[in-house]
Amino acid sequence: MFTWIYENLGTIIIGAILAAVVAAVIVHMIHNKKKGRSSCGCGCSSCAINGTCHPKK
Numbered sequence: 001m002f003t004w005i006y007e008n009l010g011t012i013i014i015g016a017i018l019a020a021v022v023a024a025v026i027v028h029m030i031h032n033k034k035k036g037r038s039s040c041g042c043g044c045s046s047c048a049i050n051g052t053c054h055p056k057k
Helices: 002-007 009-035
Strands: none
Touching: 002 009
């Protein structure tokens, strides 16, 4: 078992790093959604679906 882990250590490390990056992106998107920020990063004034994303309360 330890030989398999040792032989695939590079793949395991890269996979763990990628999983951490994906988790960080998802957490960041959830955080922005809770604050009411747009996910596209551009201004909403010229967006065609502005009323759909941010309906007036």
